[in-house]
Amino acid sequence: MSGIEGFHAVIPAGGAGTRLWPLSRTGRPKFLVDMLGSGRTLLQGTVDRLLPLTGPDRLMVVTGRAHRDEVVRQVPELVDGELDQVLAEPSPRDSMAAIGLAAAVLAQRHGPETVLGSFAADHVVDNQDIFERTVAEAVAAAHAGYVVTVGIKAAGPSTAFGYIAEGDQLGVAGAPTARHVTTFTEKPDADTAWTYLATGRYCWNAGMFVVAAGVLLDHLHTQLPTLHDGLRQLAAAWDTPQRDAVLDAVWPTLTRIAIDHAIAEPVAANGGVAVIPGLFGWDDVGDFDSLAALLGAGDPDGPGGDPPRSATLGDDDLVLRIDADDAFVVTTGRAVTVVGLDEAVIVDTPDALLVTTRAHAQKVKTAVDAWRARGATSLL
Amino acid sequence: MSGIEGFHAVIPAGGAGTRLWPLSRTGRPKFLVDMLGSGRTLLQGTVDRLLPLTGPDRLMVVTGRAHRDEVVRQVPELVDGELDQVLAEPSPRDSMAAIGLAAAVLAQRHGPETVLGSFAADHVVDNQDIFERTVAEAVAAAHAGYVVTVGIKAAGPSTAFGYIAEGDQLGVAGAPTARHVTTFTEKPDADTAWTYLATGRYCWNAGMFVVAAGVLLDHLHTQLPTLHDGLRQLAAAWDTPQRDAVLDAVWPTLTRIAIDHAIAEPVAANGGVAVIPGLFGWDDVGDFDSLAALLGAGDPDGPGGDPPRSATLGDDDLVLRIDADDAFVVTTGRAVTVVGLDEAVIVDTPDALLVTTRAHAQKVKTAVDAWRARGATSLL
Numbered sequence: 024m025s026g027i028e029g030f031h032a033v034i035p036a037g038g039a040g041t042r043l044w045p046l047s048r049t050g051r052p053k054f055l056v057d058m059l060g061s062g063r064t065l066l067q068g069t070v071d072r073l074l075p076l077t078g079p080d081r082l083m084v085v086t087g088r089a090h091r092d093e094v095v096r097q098v099p100e101l102v103d104g105e106l107d108q109v110l111a112e113p114s115p116r117d118s119m120a121a122i123g124l125a126a127a128v129l130a131q132r133h134g135p136e137t138v139l140g141s142f143a144a145d146h147v148v149d150n151q152d153i154f155e156r157t158v159a160e161a162v163a164a165a166h167a168g169y170v171v172t173v174g175i176k177a178a179g180p181s182t183a184f185g186y187i188a189e190g191d192q193l194g195v196a197g198a199p200t201a202r203h204v205t206t207f208t209e210k211p212d213a214d215t216a217w218t219y220l221a222t223g224r225y226c227w228n229a230g231m232f233v234v235a236a237g238v239l240l241d242h243l244h245t246q247l248p249t250l251h252d253g254l255r256q257l258a259a260a261w262d263t264p265q266r267d268a269v270l271d272a273v274w275p276t277l278t279r280i281a282i283d284h285a286i287a288e289p290v291a292a293n294g295g296v297a298v299i300p301g302l303f304g305w306d307d308v309g310d311f312d313s314l315a316a317l318l319g320a321g322d323p324d325g326p327g328g329d330p331p332r333s334a335t336l337g338d339d340d341l342v343l344r345i346d347a348d349d350a351f352v353v354t355t356g357r358a359v360t361v362v363g364l365d366e367a368v369i370v371d372t373p374d375a376l377l378v379t380t381r382a383h384a385q386k387v388k389t390a391v392d393a394w395r396a397r398g399a400t401s402l403l
Numbered sequence: 404m405s406g407i408e409g410f411h412a413v414i415p416a417g418g419a420g421t422r423l424w425p426l427s428r429t430g431r432p433k434f435l436v437d438m439l440g441s442g443r444t445l446l447q448g449t450v451d452r453l454l455p456l457t458g459p460d461r462l463m464v465v466t467g468r469a470h471r472d473e474v475v476r477q478v479p480e481l482v483d484g485e486l487d488q489v490l491a492e493p494s495p496r497d498s499m500a501a502i503g504l505a506a507a508v509l510a511q512r513h514g515p516e517t518v519l520g521s522f523a524a525d526h527v528v529d530n531q532d533i534f535e536r537t538v539a540e541a542v543a544a545a546h547a548g549y550v551v552t553v554g555i556k557a558a559g560p561s562t563a564f565g566y567i568a569e570g571d572q573l574g575v576a577g578a579p580t581a582r583h584v585t586t587f588t589e590k591p592d593a594d595t596a597w598t599y600l601a602t603g604r605y606c607w608n609a610g611m612f613v614v615a616a617g618v619l620l621d622h623l624h625t626q627l628p629t630l631h632d633g634l635r636q637l638a639a640a641w642d643t644p645q646r647d648a649v650l651d652a653v654w655p656t657l658t659r660i661a662i663d664h665a666i667a668e669p670v671a672a673n674g675g676v677a678v679i680p681g682l683f684g685w686d687d688v689g690d691f692d693s694l695a696a697l698l699g700a701g702d703p704d705g706p707g708g709d710p711p712r713s714a715t716l717g718d719d720d721l722v723l724r725i726d727a728d729d730a731f732v733v734t735t736g737r738a739v740t741v742v743g744l745d746e747a748v749i750v751d752t753p754d755a756l757l758v759t760t761r762a763h764a765q766k767v768k769t770a771v772d773a774w775r776a777r778g779a780t781s782l783l
């Protein structure tokens with residue numbers, strides 16, 4: 024396939040990834056890191072996945088100023104064309120400002136009918152074919168005026184994701200699997216997650232949104248007019264010599280809000296949001312438990328399976344496991360020996376070592392907070 | 404006190420200490436390492452403990468040729484005098500050859516009545532006063548012709564040590580607490596160890612022997628005449644230009660045997676061995692469990708005690724513990740973060756990292772074997 028006509032992909036590349044510290048650092052967050060040992064960073068993997076849908080001219084990254092140079096180094100094709108496709112934010116202003124800026128710039132450059140899809144820079148997908156067909160359906164529904172999300176089939180009652188409740192079929196040509204979204208819910212507790220799963224009508228919110236630029240900006244105009252006006256003002260100046268001056272004046276005034284709260288939730292309540300079930304493999308590489316599983320650690324038949332599988336990020340010849348077959352080890356050059364620790368997670372970097380377990384993966388974030396509180400800024 | 408008249412201390416400084424890898428290495432075994440973070444290596448600590456009993460002229464170290472230079476660097480007073488007090492073995496020949504060589508050289512230099520005491524280079528003792536009084540009793544019993552050992556009051560049914568069974572009181576002047584030894588036993592299984600403890604007549608064999616040089620050599624002449632003759636030949640040549648030639652010729656022929664098997668067991672059976680109870684604190688720093696306890700890790704009131712105590716070897720400011728208060732960490736300069744691992748042992752050295760638990764401390768040895776089997780000689 025030679026892409027989806029007129030479709031633009033936007034990759035918001037932000038977030039600290041503190042649950043993947045010390046692999047992910049403030050200066051080099053997880054999307055800039057080769058987290059899977061594949062030879063490509065998560066950002067490059069995301070670009071590789073979207074390029075077949077867009078080609079290099081219809082792909083845009085929105086990132087922080089501090090990361091722009093590295094983004095350009097990793098994805099040089101984004102600055103090869105006539106227009107600069109790496110938008111740099113002076114400071115983090117949450118996902119609505121990032122995606123809204125992209126939408127406003129695309130509307131300015133290509134007109135309000137332009138359909139854009141937003142896909143996080145640090146997720147992984149494992150079936151390209153299904154992914155492409157899903158996005159194509161989403162684009163069809165977006166052309167019909169909907170804000171479209173892709174819902175991930177829940178693999179279990181996770182409390183790490185928000186959930187999307189599916190309603191009736193949408194009935195739009197080119198989007199046979201599309202349904203209305205009745206509600207978006209925040210990350211639930213475990214009991215609520217079980218209840219959702221039991222209904223069979225909930226899927227995970229992976230933060231993928233596909234929408235016409237003009238439709239998104241109109242919703243924003245209704246919900247948050249000041250934010251809308253600021254983004255329009257920025258877009259008008261973007262490809263002119265006034266860009267930096269307007270950015271300096273306007274950017275700090277923008278409301279910090281997630282696109283889910285700003286658009287998805289209120290518009291869903293009015294029937295304006297659709298969902299396409301995403302039946303491809305998906306992972307947000309959220310923490311070391313998730314990363315270990317992605318790299319094959321542990322046993323697919325559950326604890327005690329024989330033999331458990333090992334996973335190493337780095338040179339496995341440097342790793343020795345004794346009574347710890349399923350220990351997940353990240354090494355950047357030193358010999359690592361693990362004796363007698365099941366489900367261990369060991370992340371060895373040149374200046375910082377983390378030792379934890381897969382069950383404690385979500386707590387790694389608190390370690391970053393604690394080092395920050397100690398003033399150890401070089402470790403962050 | 405100005406020492407015990409005529410008493411010589413001998414420190415056999417050998418053993419690989421593989422259960423303390425990667426702190427202890429082939430090229431720098433544990434006795435050459437500052438294992439307690441005290442600023443003194445275990446060898447230096449042993450010398451510090453013995454010097455008040457002997458002064459620098461009556462202290463001798465027997466070590467491997469590869470370690471002689473480092474021993475001299477750490478304890479320069481041993482080569483300051485007229486006679487060289489660092490005996491270097493061309494190859495390891497077990498404890499009987501090491502102590503027997505020292506005894507033969509001392510008999511040659513100072514006469515057969517010379518009483519020597521042998522104390523391992525890598526043990527720690529925590530009450531100097533009681534230690535000195537114990538050794539003084541042992542020397543008194545040695546002057547009466549006994550092979551004298553110091554028995555450590557068993558702190559529990561350890562399976563890591565051999566045991567000494569005490570018999571009747573010895574009745575020798577100057578050694579009021581001395582008893583006969585009825586038997587030496589090898590490291591027992593746990594049930595046997597419990598049985599020993601229940602009798603109240605067993606103590607741990609810490610490998611400390613005090614004996615007149617002539618008595619030791621006479622026993623050796625009876626038990627292992629060839630070994631005896633070889634050691635006498637070496638001693639006769641030691642302080643002459645022929646030392647190296649005789650070493651090259653004789654050393655490789657010496658029987659490899661531990662002093663326990665060569666002398667202590669058979670002589671005990673004939674009533675010739677005495678034991679002085681050693682009521683000082685003692686530890687053989689045998690593995691990371693033992694080292695962690697020595698450095699205060701864990702809670703004295705048992706698991707779940709609040710708060711458990713932390714122990715760090717190295718700069719504790721580099722260590723962050725979250726839900727892992729009692730994790731034992733060795734750091735040589737990197738930041739170490741432990742999240743959610745009770746009883747963890749983390750040993751971070753510049754080229755090798757070990758992660759294990761206190762319960763697996765004895766298994767660390769197998770990691771060294773495994774790296775050797777992989778040919779990773781630089782790590783050993």
